[in-house]
Amino acid sequence: MVDTLSLLVVSPEILLLVMACVIALVDLGVTSRLRGLTYWLTLATLAAVAVLTADAAIAGGTFYAFGKMVVADPMANWLKCFSAIALMVTLVYGRPYAADRDMLRGGEMFTLALFALLGMFVMISGSNFLLIYLGLELMTLCSYALVALRRDHEVATEAAMKYFVLGAMASGFLLYGISMLYGATGSLDINEVFRAIGSGHINHQVLVFGLVFIVAGLAFKLGAAPFHMWIPDVYQGAPTAITLMIGSAPELAAFGIAIRLLVEGMIPLAPDWQQMLVLLAVASLLVGNLAAIAQSNLKRMLAYSTIAQMGFVVLGLTAGVIGGDTHNAQYAYSASMFYIVTYVLTTLGSFGIILLLAREGFESDEIADLAGLNQRSPLYAGIMAVCMFSLAGVPPLVGFYGKLVVLQALVASGQPLYISLAVFAVVMSLVGAFYYLRVVKVMYFDSPITATTVSAPADVRAVLSINGALVLVLGILPGGLMALCADAIVKTLAT
Structure with a gap:
């Protein structure tokens, strides 16, 4: 019999399913044509799931379910909440x-x-290698179809x-790495492996x-070079609405499994995986920033920008364990979590403007x-400018913090190595x-190609305005987040 606690722990997943x-x-x-009922039911479901997970996160407890295969801790609940939003x-x-x-x-x-979000939830809450892999496959298979x-x-x-072929290869890397660890440790449970x-x-x-294979699989999901x-x-190539879908919430889930696998499961091997992450971070910052300069397509430029931004996230994960001492772990990993959450917020705003400007027969995906x-439209230009300045790291916007x-x-x-990495990251940001x-x-300075006015439905206009305001407000008052x-x-690492 399944106990009541287990069902309560996975209640957001049950509701989603x-x-x-x-x-x-x-x-x-x-x-x-706009699938009104379907749309509003979907939004209501996501809102209910976000409230449910936020409530659990505020309560602050850590609960295991189904033979410790599933864990609901504050990190998991907040990542789920932000993914649903x-x-x-x-x-x-x-x-x-x-x-x-x-x-x-x-x-x-x-x-x-x-269903893709359900896969993300399973990834984020998985405390078992096999469960994490199943969540990953559910998310990626839905993404291919989308x-x-x-x-x-x-x-x-x-x-x-292309996504399917390369995604299958990355899944194979991850699965092969998991099988090696299972062969060595005799367990798929993350705590047992630890x-x-x-x-x-x-x-x-x-x-x-x-x-090595696990880090390669994770790097693919995060989008880190090479x-x-x-x-x-x-x-x-993807429709812009789907580009935003695969470039926002899945990044939060990828961060979640990176913490689960590398930190919770293999922190004794930190000296080894931190070296690999340093190389990934340097390559991501270099490739992402230099390749983005040459792009004229806005979506492609933002793709290379994503690679560079992931370099910063990975940099945070490299500095948690210094010479076997974990005193810096909570600062480094919370900095990475803050970065990925705010990056997703800014990405939503920038792609929201691209979607707004697109119309039938016109994609609006070139910088020109x-x-x-x-x-x-001064309002929409202002929102896009705020998002661009934030991604560039200009104060007082949230990207700077x-x-x-x-x-x-x-x-x-x-450590001299990490101080050098910080200097390199600043240069790459410039x-x-x-x-x-x-x-x-x-x-702001080029002449408009078309004189058409920009109009948006009321819900899009309201959400875009809130999105742009949050990028500014969270930069000025970042303390709460x-x-x-x-x-x-801290609570996740304490368990």
């Missing part, structure tokens, strides 16, 4: 775009999005094929061999398409500022 099935059935009777915002921005491109003939976009949702669009279909590695009785070379090959093509936006806390964590380690500021220059991330990481 039941409502995804209900919405799929209800949608059969919906005939409107990110998906809500994505659907608000993406519905008009999807309707114009005949992507809402059925309710697949909404049901696949809910990218190919425009069935008659060659570029989207090609992007889906104890087995800590005992010192297992061949170190076998562990490191498995670790495992970034899929990001530019998929971001550019933003020319003179300030003359056509995100970069600052990661750099502080590196410098606090007191390089990155060029392509972000170019977008602002085009919006930073304290939330620090508390979540």
Whole structure:
């Protein structure tokens, strides 16, 4: 018999699963072009899930369920809450775009999005290697289908094929690494693996061999170089609404499994995986920032920008354990968590503007398409400018504080290597500022190509305004979110 506690722990997942099935059935009777009933039911489900997980996170407890295969701790609950909110915002921005491109003939976009979110929830709460892998597969299979949702669009279909082939390879890496660890430790339970590695009785070379494959799989999901090959093509080729869907909430889930696998499961091997992450971070900052300069396509530029931003997230993960001492862990990992949450917030805003400007037969995905936006709509130009400045790390926006806390964590380690990495990251941020500021220059100083006014549905306009305001407000008053991330990481590491 399944005990009541186990069912309570997975209640958000149960709600998501039941409502995804209900919405799929209800949608059969919906005939409107914008799928109104399906849309509002989906948003209501996501809002309920976000409230449920936020409530559990505020309570602050850590609970295990189903034989310790599932864990609900503050970090998991907050990441789930932010993932649900990110998906809500994505659907608000993406519905008009999807309707114009005949992507809402059925309710697949909404049901696949809910199932993808269910996969993310399983990844974030998995305390067992196999469960994490199952969650990952559920999320990625839904993502492949979403990218190919425009069935008659060659570029989207090609992007889906590339994503599928490279995603399958990355899943294989992760699964092979997990099988090596299982062979060495005799367990798939993360806590058992931690104890087995800590005992010192297992061949170190076998562990490191498995670790290499796990880090490679994680780097692919995070989009860190040199495992970034899929990001530019998929971001550019996928319908913009789907690009936002795979570039926001899944990043939070990828961060969650990185903490579960590397920190909770293999922190005794930190000297080994931190070296690998240092190389990934340097490569990501270098490749992302230099390649983005050459891009004229806005979605492709933001794809390379994502690779560079992930370099900062990975940098935070490298500085947790210094010479076997974990005193810096809570600062480093909470800085990374803060960075990824605020990065997702900013990405939602920037892609929201691209979706808003797109219309039937016109994608608005070239940087030149933003020319003179300030003359056509000062509000939307202002929101886009705030997002670009934030990604560039300009104070007082939230992106600046995100970069600052990661750099502080590196410098606090007191190690020459990490201080050098902090300096390198600052230099790369200066390089990155060029392509972000170019977008602002085009919006404010170039002549508009078209005189059409920019209009948006009331829900899109309201959410975009809140999104832009949060990027500014959280930069001026970052303490609350930073304290939330620090508390979540401290409580997670304490268990």
